[in-house]
Amino acid sequence: MEQTMRWFGPRDPVSLSDIRQAGCTGVVTALHEMPNGAVWPVEAIAHRKALIEQAGLRWSVVESLPVHEAIKLGGPSRDDALANYRKSLVNLHACGVTTVTYNFMPLLDWTRTDLAYELPDGALALRFEPEALAAYDIHILRRPSAEGSYPDHVRARAAVYFASMDSAARHRLERTIIAGLPGSEESFGSAEFLAAIEGYAQIDAQTLRENLFGFLRAVCPLADDLGMRLVIHPDDPPFELFGLPRVVGSADDLGKLFDAVPNVSNGLCFCVGSFGVAAQNDLPAMIRRFGDRVHFLHLRNVRREAGGGFHEATHLGGSSDMVAIMKAIRSISMSGRRSIPMRPDHGHRMLDDLEKSGSNPGYSAIGRLRGLAELRGLEIGIAAHEGASQ
Structure with missing residues (x-):
């Protein structure tokens, strides 16, 4: 795997130097200052990429290039939003950034109730x-x-x-x-x-799913031609919130997605934490089944609680079997002879970070450093065991 961390740009209290010292070779970031739905200019992309490369890192994955609500709703301004999305893809490709994460969650992105x-x-x-x-x-x-x-x-x-x-x-x-x-x-x-929820009154799960397929059918042919990968992040959490449907939370959802839009550019960001909230999801089996679609990995763990709640656990200590998951990742990586970008995610605030103000929830330095070290050691250990068994 290619080891990366998420970086929120020049104002992130975790610097590019910090990320490099953690042992990463890549950065996952976005132009967070750009309004949702706006075209990302070549100049802004190139400037951000240059900052990353000056720090001795590479811009491995865009996370995220947002999908405008007009596309999710299938509204009258959908075509304009799709045109802007395609322009942003062309501009990213021109700068050599070719893996792009997005999600299709209505209104809210990832949701928690206690930080x-x-x-x-x-x-x-x-x-x-x-x-x-x-x-x-x-x-x-x-x-x-x-x-x-x-x-x-x-x-x-x-x-x-x-x-x-x-x-x-x-x-x-x-x-x-x-x-x-x-x-x-x-x-x-x-x-x-x-008011925004009321705008979704006529959008049920099937309609939202069809709008997702329509988005991909509009952008994947271009991405195919450019050699880009569009990787969808699963719903977090993977169930309905505020009466709003969510349609990317299970193996069945993924099967429908890839059957409907089989383009090679239609890929998956496999987030262990998001899929792991649902106990019925067999994560190693999902990785093996959809391995050729996995182009980005979020390796975090959650501890499921009685009553349907959950909290972010240590990377190796939650409800999901990270050893089995890592073995499945190794299997698809070796069979495809590729190094998949991964990042540790949602680290705990701990040690000196408890005394610091202004850190992004889930993205303080030391908790993610702990997670990265554990995941790195786990991968090395599995690889060594595989070598000894041959």
């Missing part, structure tokens, strides 16, 4: 609690159909959760869910978010 969940060892992790989401949805956002979106026991726990919060805690929960986490493509206030 500082304290673990037994004192480190801080990201967490998702269904009752916290329901408390916001039912009692703060007051979405009209929210009550019917949750089973009785979740509604009951949500009422208790909401009653236990003061105004500061309620504001913090609101900001955590809808203000935009690192790398997110949109940020809302509650009134704006409620």
